Amino acid sequence: MVLHDPADVAGFAGLVRPLLASDPLSHTVTLTVLDGLVRQGEPAEVLLSLHEGHELVGAALRTPGRPLQASAVPVDHAAAVDAALATADPALPGVTGPTGPAEAFAAAHTSRTGAERHVDRALRLFTLGVLAPPTDVPGAARRAGPADAELLADWRVAFGVEEGMPWVEPRTPAEVVTAGIDSGAGEVLWEVDGTAVCQAAARPVVAGMSRIGPVYTPPEHRRHGYAAAATAAAARWALDEGAHTVLLFTDRNNATTNAIYPRIGFVPVHDAVELSFSENRH
Known part of the structure; x- marks a missing residue:
């Protein structure tokens, strides 16, 4: 050792x-x-x-x-x-x-x-089988850029609060988001009529693998299918970047997310803690 x-x-x-x-x-x-x-x-x-x-x-x-x-x-x-x-x-x-x-x-x-x-x-943990993006969700995906860092940072904090994960990084949320964008991560925003309603982040490809997360939709924009659409767009980005394995984690106790992701092509692999x-x- x-x-x-x-x-x-x-x-x-x-x-x-x-x-x-x-x-x-x-x-x-x-x-x-x-x-x-x-x-x-x-x-x-x-x-x-x-x-x-x-x-x-x-x-x-x-x-x-x-x-x-x-x-x-x-x-x-x-x-x-x-x-x-x-x-x-x-x-x-x-x-x-x-x-x-x-x-x-x-x-x-x-x-x-x-x-x-x-x-x-x-x-x-889920892995992508055959990607099946939803076809009935209004809006479109776009890559996030430096101008979106403040919004994404706020959403990172909100996601952590909802998940019971206080921010423990020595860097600020804005610094983490900016570093991700600068490193080539697939930060994807889903927009409807020019308004960002959801985000999904795919990490840079490592060892042929990219993992998606976090995925976050503000409460006022939920129940419209935006999370599935944004996740599918992030998965598409990862595949286009050369990933042959696309992964994501769900909360084992969240019935909603465990039902959403199989519909767009993800299958369970193993449990983690x-x-x-x-x-x-x-």
Whole structure:
């Protein structure tokens, strides 16, 4: 096991990206987080690789304020990784990833520390089969530009509030949106009569994969099919950019979104979870 210099993101990416790219569905978030760090030249909080002999068998990373990305931590290495982070990352706030590795790490962490685990988000990953855009939704899609950053930033914050996810990024929402636009992300707005009514963001293609999210429609514009239309437009953008895998997450408990996306061609892949840790006060 190797703990890498958090400032050497590019070196770490060169080491672990082939492992992550071998299964882009399982490692979609880890891949895009790592790609974002490299593009923006920002340090991580934790960078860790796992080895058996000369073979790389796993990896984990964490960015400031966010949970550990554990998609590439083998279940049987969870306890060893947690033990290594006891010193390297004592303020670890949580863990996220596909349910299996995330829950295994959480079990190891709570066993060692006595902390309590909380389910912050129960997610379902979908992948695009055959795209079937809705044909009965008024309006049209367009790519967002720098002039739209303020609107998109406000919508990012509103989305987080509705999802119970307070803003924890060290950068402001406007800075995050602007960086995404500058990096070539597919920020798509759906407009009706010149008014933006919905947005869907597709990340730049990494390892042949692009993931869509967030998708947000202000309350006053809901129940018109705009989210499905904007998501389909973002998926079309990703395919045109060369993605052969287009993904998105839904809230497992949201019956509406879990019904919308299959209608435009998405099929479920696996469940994932975001867990947080807190001190056990009992």
